[in-house]
Amino acid sequence: MELKFQLIDCDYTMVNDLPVVRLFGKTEDGRSVCAFREGFLPYFYVLPKKRDEIVEFLKNKYPQLLVKVEEVERYLPIGFSEKKTKVLKIVLKSPPHVADIREELRSSGLIEEIYEADILFKYRFMVDFGLYGMKWVRVSGNPVKTITVKCPAIRCEAVRSIDIIENAPLKYLSFDIECLPSEGMPDSKKDQIILISLSFEPAFNGMKDMVILAKNVSILGSIPCSDEKEMLEKFKETINKYDPDVLTGYNIEGFDLPYIFDRMDAHGIKKDLGRADKICFSQKFGSAQRSAIVGRVVIDPFYIIKYLSVYDQPHKFRRYDLSTVAEKILGERKIEFEGSIRTFTEEAWNSHGEKLKQFIEYSRKDSDLALKLITTHRLVDMNKFIEMAKLSGLLLQDLMAGQAARHENALLYELIKKDVLLPCKPHGKVFSGSEKKFEGAIVLEPAVGLHKDGAILILDFKSMYPSMIMQYNICPTVLVREGTKIDDKECNISPTGTKFLKKSVREGIFPYVARYYFDSRSEVRAQMKKEQDESKLKILDAKQYALKGMLVSLWGYIGFVGARFHVQEVAASITAWGRENITKTKKLIEENFGYKVIYGDTDSVFVKTDINDLEKAAEKGKEIAKFVTGRLDGLELTFEKLFKTFLILSKKRYAGWSFEKVNNGWKDELSMKGIETIRRDWCDLTSKTLFSVLNILLKEQDTKKAFNYAKDILAKLEKNQIPIEDLVVTKSISKSLKEYKGIQPHIELVKKMRQRSPVGVPGVGDRVGFVIVRGLQLMSDRAEDPEYVKQHGLKIDSRYYIESQLLPPLERVFEAIGIGKSELIGAGRQLLLADIIKNGLKKPKEEALMQADGFVCVKCNKTYRRMPLIGKCSDCNGEVTFYLGENRSRSLNV
């Protein structure tokens, strides 16, 4: 019989001491299936030093494991050689032993080098058989009766990949647990789970969700169980009955899954939540945790969003808790409750009515939100991840392992075809970071200040690094090393002197895949223009996105010290060619158009013109782009957009009022780089003020107004006219209070709150919002609960907010526009920000404090740029005073 399915997961089991590969898949009509493949064995290659001794060594030491040693010819991956090299292919019986043998061979002194000895067996199989994660597979064979997997299985002979753009209908199950902690964060060793909520997509027998309680109490819309054990069994039963492909939930990798596994162990429940008779487990490495559930995919929206936030601006949030993320992406929030989560949980658990009901709804919403984050495709688009899997060949659940794994797996398919070996990962001291860094990209010296007369044209090179990789044939496999008898005429020589064979002689593997990604993307985009079907369009869009991702990260992969193909000279050559290119571009523009290039970074140039008309400026932009493109080989400069006004503070820090041509008009927005208007440790007032100031500067080009606006906010702060909500700073309690060595405002506040009342006080893991109030004590002792401040009419410490919250970011902005310049303030008198504060603060001591240039400890002379929050020296706890200018002797006592 034949089966056609989309590849969800792959693993292997040992049967009679030999591996059997299992492919888990989903058919077009939504059935779960499994295919067994016997007879595939692990292998790797060595470049021998002492050929015969290696064979002897293996035969003697591993008579049970060794299948054969075969001499074959392959190209070595690093450095060009015309001919293939004789290497030994070592075939073994058992995948788990490969690592041991690899290490023994490494330390034996018998080998020169070892290759492909650290590839997961599932990927060894998949790559060798041309299978890719989430691509479609056709197998033929006979059905087998088995209890080792929970879905229909066949033993197959023929396996092959087939190209189908559509995806099988996947089933998603989201869940969320609630625990009853004794103190701080719940501890799976002692604190039980009291409730599990589940959400289904599509519905499970008509149910959209389900809440299971570890308590025998009838509450409408929930399933009672006699205890935790019965609840966990019900949970497992539900998973196995519903049979989801994707298990999801917010931070389930880091919390819910390991917690559930521990509790199942505690009750002696078998942890077979996957599609096979295999025990699930969760593994910790560093501070991260991963769970494995065979046959299914664990997708944690928390991980995904954090991953996306690295690359995409739209996914950068102030915080990544479920409420914030759901609000931004879905426009929906978590259910709110009064007081701390601990009291909420305790009260719910001790009640039988309203409170418990409310708690159930709270949990139901959490699992529902997590599900929606994955399935609504708004920003977290599963299509994108599916396409990345199809491209790299990685299984969906392994995508987040990193860029390097994606490239290496994708490269392996091509390397095999070309008889080139894949290097092992760097090991030992190479990876310890001792390697000196190479020179990176160029950042042109910025013309600091506000630019407003004449549009600024933003031009950049379309995928500059990939283009260079293709153009100069940059690749470790065609790296021409010293002593090779290759004529320089056959090489591209980088500005750093590194030589690469010309493409016409032999194309390297990196240029080859770059070209493949590049061309495929063009094809996909052409297809998109013809495609009418909405869901197919989405998939095509996801595909071009995935292709772009692979293309642009190719060079970063070569530069990554942990990469199998990391060769420093190669990475350095790319950046060197990039720097040369930008420098040439700047020169071409300045000499031929008479405009100044006022900034540029890596692959872009910012050109200041004298043209105010948007259309005319855009025309000029296109003209410059065309001119430069015609004078550089294989690189295309494009006119991206223009800034009507542009404020640059320093390298990597700027804001601009940008205009981009769309279908029938101009789209404008404020674009910012490096000037963060959102930061965790800033209160809302800081973010709002900074944003408004930039807005006025750029859109109204009114420096005076911007200045007055800032001044007005400071004055309002003085007069207590700022709503307290805008002044709240939030920090979280990461450990028990005793463990804190230093003095921190939010910790001191919690201690204070405990003294006032034992109930409703935040504990470990909670976030504490606080404001700093006026008073004579140390700063940290003046952290106060905003509610308490309101109730008791306390005054906030305006000085703290000016000095520590508002001034630092604002100062940087005003500094850049040159406060001293006459146009700024009518009278022409230099007005420094400090003057404003002086006007607002009347006490001489405070005035002096505001003008302090630094702070110094009277006991040990340690200096600080700012007054330490605790008011004392952090080293010796001595008194801290301030000083003016460079001369510390002028310091006064505070």
Added chain:
DNA sequence: CCGACGCGGGG
């Protein structure tokens, strides 16, 4: 200014 360190999410 630089490197070590530690945190995030979750109840």
Added chain:
DNA sequence: GTGTACGCGTCGG
């Protein structure tokens, strides 16, 4: 399971 994050902010030197 032939594997083992990562980017950012703080602090101490």
